[in-house]
Amino acid sequence: MSATGTSTRPRGRQFFANPGPTNIPDSVLLAVAHSTVDFNDPAFMEVYDACVEGLKRVLKTRQHLFMYTGSGHAAWEASLVNLFSPGDAVLILETGHFSDSWASMARDMGLEVRQVPADWRQGVDMEAARAALAADKDRAIKGVCAVHNETSTGMALPLAEVRAAMDEVGHPALLLADTISSLGSIDFRMDEWGVDAAVGGSQKGLMLPTGMSFTGVSEKAMAAHEKARLPKFYFNWTRMLGRKQRSFVGTIPIGLFYGLRESLRLIEEEEGLEQVFRRHSRLGEAVRRCVRHWSGNNGPQLFCTNPGRFSDSVTAVLMPEGHNCEAVRGTALNRFNVSLGAGLSKLDGRVFRVGHLGDLNEPMVLGTLAAVEMSLKLNGVPHAPGGVDAAMAFLADGMAA
């Protein structure tokens, strides 16, 4: 026996602070571990139907819902192939890595991609979006794609304003919204905001394992679907409507449905959806207070510089010039067993991300921030110490004993 063990990571539960996938509550883990049942069994159909109804309530829609075995990318693909024909133009509102990826997918599918460009730290200018729509006199744009919560930059996009911009110029395009990292953590209102296709996934605010995604679909989008000619089979909504479950082509991932039923129970019954939003907003603000404090000494800063658009589910932190965030992430992981999100595409090395969505409470967020502050110190990254105190002060202020 050697005197030192072989494990390179400290003991204790890992604090998982990536903005997706997220922590899975123990009761959801247990629910997912369900033995095989026939997915046509009436007992399972009951679970299935309850999940569909619950998910519609969380999406705030009374319209259609289609589900897929596949991560969020699958639902992105479903939204495009079911609604458009080769050569159709789509207008993508630039937000960051995820709007870029959705644009690449659309391009590869043979769509004409137009963009409203934006500074990733400020977010898209609604006036520019309105102008792009107004300039489209022959109505070539068939869809507007908007990422509700841009997970790479920590910025939310006010979808009600996007809808208002479309209505003001009377543009008939469909509104597609990616709600993958906002659903179940930031308010989303599909029907009220006139969203025609809402793209969601299982492993973020819904606190489930990766592997299930879905689209809420409006009546208007269903009408467009009838004429859409992009090739599709697994994702074909018409094919799904012919099934007893009115969704899913092929085998249904039943374990994820038992998990979804439990996560919906946690969200809607145990905590309450509006309470869930309030918790995310409180934890998000605590993280921002902490980062603002660190920035005092030429330290890391909030990447988002548009205070009206802070995301309550993820904060992107910009490193000071000359410091790479991978050293800080490495120390956080290897010394403290805290997993942080990396910078995506052009933010690689410059930005790390603190996820604060899903199954989290105050001590978990404070523990993560404390590990980050220690990692900044250990790596010689300038910062004003005491960010965690600023977060604690904010959290305690808003609370009665």
Ligand SMILES: *Cc1c(COP(=O)(O)O)cnc(C)c1O
């Ligand atoms: C995570 C994420 C995606 C991609 O989803 P996957 O499940 O990783 O395929 C797309 N958009 C946003 C905003 C995301 O946060």
